[in-house]
Structures are given as C-alpha cells and as structure tokens.
Amino acid sequence: MRVYVYRSSRRTDTYIYLAGKDDFAAIPDSLMQVFGAPRFALEFDLTPERALAQEDPRAVLASLRDRGFHLQMPADNERPM
Template sequence: MRCFVYRSSRREQTYVYLAERDAFDSLPAPLRGALGELGFVLELELGPDRKLAREDPAVVRANLAGQGFHIQFPPRVEVSDGE
C-alpha cells in the first residue's frame, strides 16, 4: 500500500498519512483546521514487512484503508512527580 506523509504546521511532531497524495478532503474539517497547513514529507510503500519508528504499520494500513488517513501524534512524555 502506497501512502503519503505530511507534517502539520501547527502541531509539532504531528504527521498525517494519506492513502492518496494531497487528498486533504478525506480529513474532517475540524481536524484540517487544527493541523494547519500540511507540508509534504515523503511517499512510502507500507507493506507487511515495513517497520515504522513510532507507529504500528498494521494500524496505519487499517486506518488508510478504512478512512483514507492516519494521524501520528507526538510521543507522550512521562512526567515524574519527583519520587
């Protein structure tokens, strides 16, 4: 499965994977507004053997097939209370 990855201009470390290049209409309008301008980062083949640094490729493929997009949010930061 080929996909296209874009970086959000408003949300640091937030990426959008699209099933079709520049298919921004597949994103709900409120989400498009929250992400701001999306800048193209890369095109990749997302086959069963493909590994991704921060996402489960099977989940990304399922989201692309089901809704046409997948959102990669920044990693959660664990905050210690000093104990």
C-alpha cells in the first residue's frame, strides 16, 4: 500500500500516515486542531514486512484500513492527543 506521511506543525516527532495523498477527511477535527497544519514528509510503499523506525507496519496498515489514518506520537508521550 502506498502511504503518505505528514509531520505536525505543533507537536515534535508526531506524524499522521494516510493512504491517500492530502486526504484528511477521516481525521477528526479535534485531532487536526492539536496536530496543526500538516507538513508533507514522505511517501513510500508499506508492506507488513517493511521495517519502520518506531511503528509496527502491521499496526499501521490495520489503522489505515480501520480508521483511515494512523497517528504516530513520540514514545515518551504520556497522554494521547
């Protein structure tokens, strides 16, 4: 699956993965307000076998399928957005 990754303009090391470029329709408005203006970071083909630096690729794919997006936050974040 081709994925598009955007970094937060307000939160360091916070990213949103999408299956469609610039398709933010599935993301709740409240999350977008906290996330800020999304800044395009990269795109790549994601498979269950592909290694990611901080995420389980299977979890990302499941999140994209079930919710339409995947939110990646820093590991030391104590409370979700």
